[in-house]
Amino acid sequence: MDRETPHGLAGEDTRETPGSAGAGLPAPVLGKERTARPASELDAPLPSKRMVVNLGPSHPAMHGVTRAVVELDGEIITDMKLDIGFLHRGFEKSCENVTWTQCFPYTDRLNYVSSIMNNVGFALAVEKLCRLDVPERASYLRVITSEIHRICDHLTLVGAMGMELGAMTVFLYSIEARDMLWDRLAELCGARLTSNYARIGGVARDVPDGWIEKTTRTLDRVTALRDEIDGLLTRNRIFLDRTRGTGVVGREEAIELGFTGPCLRASGEPWDLRKAAPYLVYDRFEFDIPVGSNGDNLDRYLMRIEEMRQSDAILRQAFAQMGPGEIIVKDFRYALPPKPLVYGTIEGAMAHFKLVMEGIKVPAGEAYGYTEAANGELGFYVVSDGGGRPYKLGLRAPGWPMLAAIPHMSKGHLLSDLIPTYDSINMIGGEVEQ
Amino acid sequence: MSKAAIAALVERFPDAVYDAYEGVGGDDCAFVRKDRILEVCRFLKDDPKLQMNLSPYVTAVDYLGQDPRFEVVYNLVSTRTNQRVRLRVKVPEADCRLPSVTSVWRGVDWFERYCLDMYGIHFDGHPDPRRLLMYDEFVGHPLRKDYPLKARQPLVPERRVDDIFRGPGPAGRD
Numbered sequence: 226m227d228r229e230t231p232h233g234l235a236g237e238d239t240r241e242t243p244g245s246a247g248a249g250l251p252a253p254v255l256g257k258e259r260t261a262r263p264a265s266e267l268d269a270p271l272p273s274k275r276m277v278v279n280l281g282p283s284h285p286a287m288h289g290v291t292r293a294v295v296e297l298d299g300e301i302i303t304d305m306k307l308d309i310g311f312l313h314r315g316f317e318k319s320c321e322n323v324t325w326t327q328c329f330p331y332t333d334r335l336n337y338v339s340s341i342m343n344n345v346g347f348a349l350a351v352e353k354l355c356r357l358d359v360p361e362r363a364s365y366l367r368v369i370t371s372e373i374h375r376i377c378d379h380l381t382l383v384g385a386m387g388m389e390l391g392a393m394t395v396f397l398y399s400i401e402a403r404d405m406l407w408d409r410l411a412e413l414c415g416a417r418l419t420s421n422y423a424r425i426g427g428v429a430r431d432v433p434d435g436w437i438e439k440t441t442r443t444l445d446r447v448t449a450l451r452d453e454i455d456g457l458l459t460r461n462r463i464f465l466d467r468t469r470g471t472g473v474v475g476r477e478e479a480i481e482l483g484f485t486g487p488c489l490r491a492s493g494e495p496w497d498l499r500k501a502a503p504y505l506v507y508d509r510f511e512f513d514i515p516v517g518s519n520g521d522n523l524d525r526y527l528m529r530i531e532e533m534r535q536s537d538a539i540l541r542q543a544f545a546q547m548g549p550g551e552i553i554v555k556d557f558r559y560a561l562p563p564k565p566l567v568y569g570t571i572e573g574a575m576a577h578f579k580l581v582m583e584g585i586k587v588p589a590g591e592a593y594g595y596t597e598a599a600n601g602e603l604g605f606y607v608v609s610d611g612g613g614r615p616y617k618l619g620l621r622a623p624g625w626p627m628l629a630a631i632p633h634m635s636k637g638h639l640l641s642d643l644i645p646t647y648d649s650i651n652m653i654g655g656e657v658e659q
Numbered sequence: 660m661s662k663a664a665i666a667a668l669v670e671r672f673p674d675a676v677y678d679a680y681e682g683v684g685g686d687d688c689a690f691v692r693k694d695r696i697l698e699v700c701r702f703l704k705d706d707p708k709l710q711m712n713l714s715p716y717v718t719a720v721d722y723l724g725q726d727p728r729f730e731v732v733y734n735l736v737s738t739r740t741n742q743r744v745r746l747r748v749k750v751p752e753a754d755c756r757l758p759s760v761t762s763v764w765r766g767v768d769w770f771e772r773y774c775l776d777m778y779g780i781h782f783d784g785h786p787d788p789r790r791l792l793m794y795d796e797f798v799g800h801p802l803r804k805d806y807p808l809k810a811r812q813p814l815v816p817e818r819r820v821d822d823i824f825r826g827p828g829p830a831g832r833d
Contacts, residue, residue: 309791309792310790310791310792310793310794313792313793315801317777317802318801318802318806318808322808353683353684354683356683356684480712480713480714480738481712481714481764481765481766482714482765482766483713483714483715483764483765483766483767484766485713494738496713496738501738501741502741502743590682590683591682591683591720591732592682592683592684592686593686593716593734593745594684602716604716604734606716606718606732606734608720616720617720617721619716619718619720619732621716621718621734625769625770626714626766626769628769629766629768629769630766658792659792
C-alpha cells in the first residue's frame, strides 16, 4: 500500500482484512448493482425487494402535513410521489367571498413565518390594479417589515435544518433571534406570529417612539447570534457531509423547474426581483445578490446566511434614509378615514361605512403583482369585476415549484438525503397548500 | 421593454395571437388561440431575443356567464432579458381541454394539475394528470363560480391500507 488508507466510505477500500466482505474490491457504488462476484457463499448479496414507505403526513421532517410515498431499494430512493393538500384551507375561494381588505388576514396565514411579506405582496398587486401610489414613508415601512421577516424566515430555515440534522443548539439560537425580531414586530402591529401590517394604500400604523433605536439594538444581537449559528454549522463536519453534494439542481435545470428566490440563486442564476424589477424603494439601497455555484443543499443554506447579512444592511440603510411623512394614502376610496373625521363629519362617516360594508371598489381589470418573498417570487394574479370583492385571486406560492421538484432531486439518492433537501427548499405548508 | 416580445409574437403568429394590449402597470398581454398555445410557448422560450426561460405561473379564471367560459393565464418571465409577458387563452366549457406546456417547461406540472383540480380544465399530454390539492373522491371543482361556498361533500368510505399508493384496497387483510 503506497498511499494513505482513506477513511470513511469514499474512495477505494483497499484494506486487506482477512475475512472481511469485499476486501480489496472497489467500494460499493451507491445506487448501482454490485457486479463483482462474491468470494464465498457468505458474501453473497442478501435478497432484497423494493419497499414502499409512507413519509408523513404526520412526520416531524415533513414540515407541516405533506405526504411522501417513497419507494426504496435498500436505502436508495427509486421512486417518489408527493401528496399535498392536507393543509388546504381554500384560500382563493375564501378570498373571492370577502372584501379586498378582509383578504389580508388570509394572506398572513400563507407563509406564516414571514406574514408581512405576503401582506405587502397582496397590497402591491391590488394597488397595481388601482393604479395607486403609496406614500414614501409607507414604502420604507413596508421594506423594513419585509426585511425583518426575511431574516425571520431564513432563521427558521437554518434552525430547522440544523435541528433535523442533529444540531439542536442552532435551533435554539435561531429561534431566540427570531423571537426577538417578532417582539419588535409585535410592538408595531400587535401580533407575534400572524402579523398584519400592510393595507391597501399604505400601512396600518406608524412606528412607536424609540422603535428604530430598539430595533437597531435587536439587529445587533441577531447579528451576533447569526454569526454564532454560522460558526456552529458552516464548518461542522456532520453538517457538511449531510448537505454537500446532496439535492443538487443545476442552473438550467433550476430555471426549467421554475425555481425562484434563494434556491434559484444557489444554482447560480443571479435573479432577484428586488434588483430585476425594483418595487417599493429597493432601488435606493446598496445590497448584493449572493449567488451559489453548486446548487446543493449546502449552497442553499449558505445563501440564507448571506441573505440575512444583506437584509441587515438594507434595514440599517432604510432606518437612515426614512423621513417623516404620511403612512397611508389620503384617498378615502381606498383607506379608512381617521377616527376624528369618522365621528365628526358626515363625509368621514359615509366613507367609513362604504369601505367597511361594501369594500374597496377596485377598478375592473386584471393584474399580476409579484414580489421577492423570502423563498422566491410571490405572485398574486388579481381579477376584479369592479365590485367590492376579488373576482379571482390567484396565488403563485414561491415554494410550489420547489416542492414539485423534490422527487426529481431525490431519486437515486439516499433516503437520509431527503431530509436536508426538504429543509433547504423551505417548504411552508401554509402557502404551498393554500 | 417587453413591447418587443408581443410585437415579435404577433408578427410570427398573426393567426394565433390576437387582441394584444398593454395591461395595468405596463404588463404586456395577448390572447392566444388555445390549439396554438404549445407552439407559441415554444417560440417564446427558444427565440434568442425573448428567452422566456423561467417556468411560468399558470392559473385559470372562471368567467361564468361569458362564452367561452374559462380562461387559462400564463405569466411568463425571462431571467436573461428581464421581460414579462402574459398570455391569456380562452377555453370553452364544452371542450374544456388544451395542450399541456410541460414539454416546454417542466415546472408548470403542478400549476396545470391545479387548474385540473380547481377548474376541471384538462391538459393534453400532461405526464401525471391527477388532482393536486383535493382528494380523488372529491366531487366537482371548487373554484368554479357555480360551486357553492359551503357545499358539503359525500363521506368517503374508510380505506383499507392494503395498497399504500392508492386505496381502497381489496378486502381480506387485517
